[in-house]
Amino acid sequence: MVLSMLLFGGATLHYFALALTIGILFGIYSSVFVAAAIAMWLGIKREDLIKAPARKEGDPKDPNAGATV
Numbered sequence: 001m002v003l004s005m006l007l008f009g010g011a012t013l014h015y016f017a018l019a020l021t022i023g024i025l026f027g028i029y030s031s032v033f034v035a036a037a038i039a040m041w042l043g044i045k046r047e048d049l050i051k052a053p054a055r056k057e058g059d060p061k062d063p064n065a066g067a068t069v
Helices: 002-008 010-042
Strands: none
Touching: 002 010
């Protein structure tokens, strides 16, 4: 939306849309690097983010066996 305002908004909206675009880009850039630094500081690994396989326990005839919520 902001890019369309920047391109098609005319002279009236140009600088406002430019400021919003720059703010969005810097916000995305800082969020990515801050989140990565916090994840490294917490010691989170890729394996921690992958869903573990469902455990199969209980009655094999149970239609809800192995269901996760």
